[in-house]
Amino acid sequence: MRRHPVALMVIVGLVASAIGIALALVIDWFPTDAAKQAEPIDTLYDVLMIVSVPVFVLVVIVTLFAVWQFRMRPGQEKMDGPPIHGNTRLEIVWTAVPAILLVSLCSYAYTVLTDIEEKEANTLVVNVVGQQFAWRYSYPQEGGRAIETTQLVLPKDRPILFKVRALDVIHDFWVPAFRVKIDAVPGIETEVRATPTKIGRFEVVCAELCGLGHAVMRSTARVVTPAAYDSWIAEQVRGGAAGGGGAAGGDDAAGGDDAAGGDASGGDAAALGRETFVQNCGSCHTLADAGTSGAAGPDLTTALRGQSEEQIREDIVDPDARIAEGFQAGVMPGNFSETLSAEQIDGLVTYLVSVSR
Ligand code: HEC
Ligand SMILES: [Cu+2]
Structure with a gap:
């Protein structure tokens, strides 16, 4: 084998590529696929892996071989390598092959992209x-x-x-x-x-x-x-029409007793507060009464118990003044006093006080 380094490299390369490709295909890289677009994308990924692994193996093997074969031996410290002037045939090959490979993969990726982005009838x-x-x-x-x-x-x-x-x-x-x-x-x-x-x-x-x-x-x-x-949309439309009382509630929890909550807590301010909450706060805060399920901030279903009206107001307009335990400053937006109207903030406070009692 010492006499045939290229044959040895080819054999090692084939084995390493086979192992690499097998691993790439056997390992389950992706989360569940839940859209039509997933399958062509996953296939594209597999094809890219199959093509890239041998290229990677080739580069690594030639590099390692050169390091080993042409290493400096004792007595060669002052020697220079032989003068080399290039090899036209080799240069053509190593330009053309990667170019063909790249152009084909790009064309394939492009067709996948146009395919998954195709306009379809009945689009929502x-x-x-x-x-x-x-x-x-x-x-x-x-x-x-x-x-x-x-x-x-x-x-x-x-x-x-x-x-x-x-x-x-x-x-x-x-x-x-x-x-x-x-x-x-x-x-x-x-x-x-x-x-x-x-x-x-x-x-x-x-x-x-x-x-x-x-x-x-x-x-x-x-x-x-x-x-x-359809029924979720209908529910949202009804909620909106009823003056915002039940706007966008109706996640699994607590969608049902919207109206009761709103009425008992004294009318318009709380209803406005609830709607404001669902639209501006629910993506980060869970609150059973509002039917929201955000998890970036504290679960307000329980966190607000026993807090004064002033505290709740401060938490909204100046969130960094007091940081809830286990959470970070700088995540909750600090500009609600500018982006919300005074009525909306009053409404929020009234609403949150009413649901925390
Ligand atoms: C981008 C995510 C995000 C949004 C949007 C958000 N919050 Fe927060 N909120 C947080 C985080 C994180 C905390 C905990 C850190 C802190 O206390 O500032 C928090 C804390 C709070 C607290 C204090 C809770 C406690 O345990 O004392 C209240 C009250 C609150 N938010 C109300 C609101 C209201 C009302 C809105 C909408 C106007 C809102 N938040 C919007 C992320 C958010
Ligand atoms: Cu972002």
């Missing part, structure tokens, strides 16, 4: 807004005002077009189970398409480092049957 448009550090959604309604909510509910098997915006810095809307993601960039609207194929809950993640609360900028995509989606 969902607007997505990223803002430090939460996602909000709105569903345009024919002839009515859009439904604003912090919950992402999607009908199974219906193509969805997400129109994505950002209000402050760059975020990135990503549902790993759908495989697709897109940057949310202030000042422009970006788009991404996915057709959910599995009922269930799938994580929504921000995939662009966007500040201190980046890691908690999470939400859930809930994929339901088309019938369940």
Whole structure:
């Protein structure tokens, strides 16, 4: 074998490539796939692995071989290597082969991209807004005002077009189970398409480092049957029409006794407070009465017990004044006194006091 270094390299290379490819294909790299887009993307990934592993092995083996074969031996310290002038045939080969490889892989990736981004009939448009550090959604309604909510509910098997915006810095809307993601960039609207194929809950993640609360900028995509989606939408529309009393409640918990809660706590201020809460706070805070399930901040169903009205107000307008145990400063937005009206803040305080007693 010493006489045939190239033969040895070829054999080692073939074995190493076979092991590498087998590992790449056997290991389950991906989360569940829950959209039509997942399969072509996973296949693309596998093909890229199959092609890259031998290239990687080739480079590593030739490097290691050269290091070993042409190493400096005792007595050679002052010697120089033989003068080399290049090899035209070799240079043509090592330019042409990678070029062909790259062009073919790019063409394949491009067809996958156009394929998964194809426009489809009966597409549902969902607007997505990223803002430090939460996602909000709105569903345009024919002839009515859009439904604003912090919950992402999607009908199974219906193509969805997400129109994505950002209000402050760059975020990135990503549902790993759908495989697709897109940057949310202030000042422009970006788009991404996915057709959910599995009922269930799938994580929504921000995939662009966007500040201190980046890691908690999470939400859930809930994929339901088309019938369940229709009744969810109907519920949202009714909630909105009833003066905001039940707006966007109706996650699994506590959607039912909306009206009772609202009425008992004394009318308009609390109703406005509840609506404001669902739209601005529910993506980060769980609150049973409002039907929200955010987890970036404390669960307000229990956290507010025994707190005074003044404390709650301060927590909202100046969140860093007092940091809830186990949580970080700088995650809850500090500018609610500017982005919300005085009535909305009064409403929030009235509402939160009423549900914490
Ligand atoms: C981006 C996520 C986020 C949003 C949006 C958010 N909060 Fe918070 N909130 C937090 C975090 C994190 C904490 C804990 C750190 C702290 O106390 O500042 C917190 C703390 C609180 C507390 C104190 C809880 C306690 O244990 O004493 C209250 C009350 C509160 N938030 C109310 C609200 C209200 C009302 C809104 C909407 C107007 C809101 N939050 C919006 C993340 C958020
Ligand atoms: Cu973000």
